[in-house]
Each structure stands twice: as structure tokens, then as C-alpha cells.
Amino acid sequence: MVIDAQPVLDRKAVRAVARETRRNENEVQKRLTSKGATIAAIIIAFVWTIPTFGLLVTSFRPGADSTTSGWWTIFVNPNFTLENYGEALNSGGTALTLGDSFLNSLAIAIPATLIPIAIATLAAYAFAWIPFWGRSAVFVFVFALQIVPIQMALVPLLSLFSKGLTINGVGIFPGFTLRDADHSFATVWIAHAVFAMPLAIFLLHNFIAEIPSELIEAARVDGAGHGQIFFRIILPLSMPAIASFAIFQFIWVWNDLLVATIFAPSSSLPLTQTLNSLSGSWGDKWYLQSAGAFISIVVPLIVFFSLQRFFVRGLLAGATKG
Numbered sequence: 001m002v003i004d005a006q007p008v009l010d011r012k013a014v015r016a017v018a019r020e021t022r023r024n025e026n027e028v029q030k031r032l033t034s035k036g037a038t039i040a041a042i043i044i045a046f047v048w049t050i051p052t053f054g055l056l057v058t059s060f061r062p063g064a065d066s067t068t069s070g071w072w073t074i075f076v077n078p079n080f081t082l083e084n085y086g087e088a089l090n091s092g093g094t095a096l097t098l099g100d101s102f103l104n105s106l107a108i109a110i111p112a113t114l115i116p117i118a119i120a121t122l123a124a125y126a127f128a129w130i131p132f133w134g135r136s137a138v139f140v141f142v143f144a145l146q147i148v149p150i151q152m153a154l155v156p157l158l159s160l161f162s163k164g165l166t167i168n169g170v171g172i173f174p175g176f177t178l179r180d181a182d183h184s185f186a187t188v189w190i191a192h193a194v195f196a197m198p199l200a201i202f203l204l205h206n207f208i209a210e211i212p213s214e215l216i217e218a219a220r221v222d223g224a225g226h227g228q229i230f231f232r233i234i235l236p237l238s239m240p241a242i243a244s245f246a247i248f249q250f251i252w253v254w255n256d257l258l259v260a261t262i263f264a265p266s267s268s269l270p271l272t273q274t275l276n277s278l279s280g281s282w283g284d285k286w287y288l289q290s291a292g293a294f295i296s297i298v299v300p301l302i303v304f305f306s307l308q309r310f311f312v313r314g315l316l317a318g319a320t321k322g
Contacts, residue, residue, distance in 0.1 A: 059084055059291040066287040084291040091278060091288060095266065098292050101274040106299070107185055108260060108270055109253040112192035113246055119193070120200035121208075121242065125230050127201070128209040129216060139205065145198040154262055157194070161187050161263070187263040192253050200245050207241035208234055243307040251300045271296050 057071040060080040065073075074080075089099040096104070126132075127139045211234065219229050235242075257272040264270070275296055278289040 055290045056294060058287055059294050061287065063285065063287050084287055085295065088278060088288045088291040088295065091285075096269060096274055098271065098274050098278065098295065101269055101271040102295065104185075104264075104268050105254055105270040105272070105296075108188050108192075108264070108268070109250055109299075111185070111189045112196075112253045113250045115189055115193040116196040116200045116249060117242055117246060120197055120204050120245075121235070121238065122230070123197075123201050124204035124208050125226075125234050127205045128211075129229075129234075130226065139201075142198050143202050146202070150195055150259070153195070154259070157191060158262060161190075184265055185268055188260055188268070191259050191263050192249075192256070195259070196249050196252075200249070203245050204238065204241050208238055211237055247304055247307050250303050254296075254300055 054071045057074055058066055060082070061071065061074065061084075062079060062081050063084070065079055089102075090097050123142075127135060215233055216229060219233055224232070254270075255272060256270070257276070260268075260270045261273060271292075275289065275292045278285065278292045
């Protein structure tokens with residue numbers, strides 16, 4: 001009787017490869033790991049965290065305690081309250097409370113993130129997989145728009161929204177009156193989408209262009225058009241890059257004060273504007289500002305930790321090819 005030794009040899013080969021892989025990984029880890037660097041990183045992280053921890057403690061301390069003693073006294077005389085957060089949500093230096101402006105920030109940040117992603121994904125697919133005349137030149141022009149400072153574009157864009165664009169008596173672009181309407185966010189959405197588009201197209205194009213051409217060719221052989229290829233192949237495979245840009249854009253818009261202050265009406269101002277005035281006229285309620293600061297970082301933290309598993313993979317893949 002003849003015994004087939006091939007499966008036994010295959011299992012031995014697999015185990016040998018696994019052992020060699022583990023050995024190589026251990027060697028690389030030893031070369032890249034330094035006890036001194038690890039200790040230094042831990043010390044830097046600890047020192048960096050102290051102010052944030054002090055701000056967090058202050059946000060839970062009664063106002064009277066915060067104005068008479070330092071936050072470190074909680075270790076010998078702990079006294080905490082949630083009243084700061086309730087008072088902060090119902091306070092504000094303008095007609096809006098922090099709670100109202102928190103909702104405004106959500107209404108601004110979510111569409112201002114989704115709009116550029118939707119447009120940039122389509123544009124990135126076109127630049128990567130649809131041949132047309134001048135494609136490279138147009139892509140370089142779009143990429144070069146990243147160097148234009150936002151501050152230079154604010155006044156022309158505001159003038160365009162207000163007065164429109166007329167050349168030789170011919171109306172090219174009508175002016176918007178939406179800024180005068182209560183709770184209008186359209187101009188803020190458009191402004192953020194315009195400023196985000198060059199980076200979004202660049203990152204998403206570099207990721208989409210790396211998708212194997214065999215997948216696209218196979219779909220075309222099966223009769224798929226650009227729409228089917230885009231929605232069934234490109235979008236699912238591009239989720240890491242989309243999530244990476246979504247984190248950047250959402251946090252940028254959420255923390256923005258300049259663009260929203262210029263383009264949004266007074267009833268649509270974001271949380272950053274109200275947070276600036278929480279400390280009171282004389283700065284004697286800065287403990288409310290510390291509570292408001294932690295209210296403001298809750299949503300970005302949720303967004304980051306929800307999408308962080310895509311972050312590194314999408315960021316590296318979208319930034320390594322020019």
C-alpha cells in the first residue's frame with residue numbers, strides 16, 4: 001500500500017513558513033523597539049495629559065471651589081458636581097445657548113462632510129478610470145488649489161454669495177439671499193465643501209487609482225457601465241479612504257469658527273462661537289467654559305473612534321501616490 005506523503009509535507013512546509021515569519025517579525029520588532037524611546041514617549045504622554053486632566057477635573061468642580069483653589073486639591077478634598085454641564089448647556093453670550101449651538105454644529109458638520117465626499121468620490125473615479133482630454137492637467141490644477149489660503153477666498157466667496165457674478169452685464173451666477181434667512185446653513189455647507197474639495201479629490205483619487213485594473217476590466221467584460229462599476233466596486237473598496245477623509249473633514253468643520261462666523265446667520269452660529277463667551281463678561285465663569293469644552297469634544301471623539309479602524313489604512317494608501 002502506498003501512502004501519499006504530500007499532505008504531510010505541505011503541513012510541515014506551512015509550519016516552517018509560520019515559524020520563519022514569527023522569527024522575522026520578532027527581529028523587526030526588536031529593531032524598531034527601544035526601551036528608552038518607549039519610556040520617553042510615556043513620560044511625554046503623561047506630561048501632555050496633565051492640562052487636559054486638570055480641565056476635566058475643573059469641569060466637575062463647583063464654581064466656588066474652582067475660583068478659590070487649584071484643581072489638584074481634589075486629591076485631599078474631593079468635591080464634584082454635574083451642575084456645571086447643565087448650566088453650560090443653558091448659557092451663552094449671545095441669543096443662542098450652548099445647547100442650541102451644539103445642534104447648529106451638527107447641522108453644519110454632517111452635510112459639510114457628506115457633500116464634498118459625494119462630489120469628490122465621483123471626481124476621483126473620473127480622474128482615475130475615465131480617459132478624457134486634459135485629464136492630467138485638470139488633476140494637477142485641482143491638486144494645486146490646496147495651496148490657496150482660505151483667508152484669501154473668504155471675501156471673494158462672500159461677495160459671490162451676496163451679489164452673484166456678472167460679466168459684461170451677463171449674469172453668470174445669481175446671488176444668494178439664504179444668509180438672511182433664519183437657521184440657514186446652505187452658504188456654510190457650500191463654503192466648507194469648496195475648501196475641502198481639492199484635498200478630498202487628491203486623497204480619494206490616489207486610493208481609487210490603486211484598485212487593480214483587472215477588477216474594472218472584468219466588470220466591463222460583464223457589461224457593467226460606469227455607474228455599476230462606481231457603486232458596486234469603487235465605493236465598497238474605497239471605504240478606508242472615505243472614512244479617513246471623513247474624520248479630517250468632520251473634525252475640521254466641527255472646530256471651525258472663522259468660516260461659520262462669516263457665512264452663517266446669527267441664528268445658525270456653531271458651538272465654537274458660543275463656547276468663546278461662556279466664561280462671562282469678566283472671565284469669572286471659566287469653569288463653565290471647561291465644561292463646555294468637554295461637551296464640544298464628545299462628538300469628534302465618537303466620530304474618530306467609530307472610523308479609526310479605517311484611518312491608518314486609508315490615509316497611507318491615499319497619500320503615497322502622487
